[in-house]
Amino acid sequence: MAPFDRPDDLLRLEDLRVAHDGRDVLGPLTLDITARRTGIVGRNGSGKTTLARVVAGLQAPTAGRVTLSGIDPAKDRRGALDRVGILFQNPDHQIIFPTVEEEITFGLRQQGRSKAEAAAAVTAILTRFDKLHWRAAATHSLSQGQKQLVCLMAVLVMGPRWIVLDEPFSGLDIATRLQLMRHMARIEARILMISHDPESFAGYDRVIWLEGGALREDGPAAPVLARFTAQMRQWGDADDLSHLAG
Amino acid sequence: MISLTSPVETWAHRWPAGLKLGLMSLATVALFATEDPAILGASAVGVALLYASAGTRFARAGARQLWPLWPFLVLIALWHGLTGQVAAGVALTLRLLAAVALANFVTMTTRLSAMIEVAAVLLAPFRRLGLSTRALEISIALVIRFTPAIARKGGLLSEAWRARSRRRPGWQIVMSLAALAIDDADHVADALKARGGVLPIPDTDQKG
């Protein structure tokens, strides 16, 4: 798919910092990302979701700069629409509309597509995932995995060049996870995925390991994941659950 | 009371939203223009037939949605019984029941996006003045979408309460519910923002 291999598809973070309530939770971070598949790992509270939100433009950094395929995603919301889509950690926080069709249509209409174009695109994406019979289904009645897939289709249908996935497999059974992974493997767009499960990064080019908001490691997926897993096991033997950040 | 669109597909789902809303407005005005218990009774029966025509499953779901009305109806009946205005009480009860049931019927058979489109058409004059009405249209959608969601959250909270208490939950959960609602509002704001926020969309095909 040629349009997805643009040389200008670069995600650049320059001296990025994010603070919540005056406390630094991320950065300073300086990174260039061009890989097709990039993983983000780190402990709970290490700043992964914060990074995802900043990349998707949901939140402006406290300092520094984000440039995503040529735009600042927090400032240029219209430009961000066809450059980046994000899958939230919890699909219940993402679904706005009562039916699958309306949920998927919304983003297309936001992009300025006509009703007829939007309807055709909804049919196309549902067909591609073999879920045409979901069209009129009530979103609140879907299972967690089904909701996750609806959110993924709603993001994909908008044709973004980047897709940010925040723990897309949490709460899914193994079979559902494998199915969702298969769907994701076919996505042409560049993917930035957060996950706690090293196995979910099969086929990934690069992995970024965050620790306390800072870059701990960054490099080819396999070796970084190996060291990450070893370190997690070591921490698992200790008891630092009692430690409160602040 | 405000329910989601029924997943049971009925003939009424295929009617245009504008037509349904228009007919409903006319019928409601008519209901409030008459005091005749016979006409009001016939209207209530008519609305019941409307539900029945959509199938048993649909009618049962509709009845469930209307059930929370009963305390009000009992109150009205008691009041009028005590003050001796039985005919007026019957008329009021029938009118209320018919009007609310009709509105509920339209809600259950109309998709949210179709409702928003009707709102967009009605708001067109404001757009011609250069105002963006998109925020209002989305607000209407959100109220319809999240009223049942918040009611469900309230139910979950009182379950969490009962799981650890022998007494029934009272006012204590109100603050928690308010906090949850604000939290939800935050998430929806994010979800909207993730897909462009409140952007004015081209006017060309909003009607139709």
Ligand SMILES: Nc1ncnc2c1ncn2[C@@H]1O[C@H](COP(=O)(O)OP(=O)(O)OP(=O)(O)O)[C@@H](O)[C@H]1O
């Ligand atoms: N809205 C907020 N207000 C205050 N602090 C916040 C807010 N959001 C996140 N934080 C803090 O920022 C830090 C990083 O949070 P973040 O959600 O990015 O972590 P994470 O790596 O995604 O964790 P998890 O694996 O649990 O999802 C945490 O210490 C968290 O408490």
Ligand SMILES: [Mg+2]
């Ligand atoms: Mg997170």
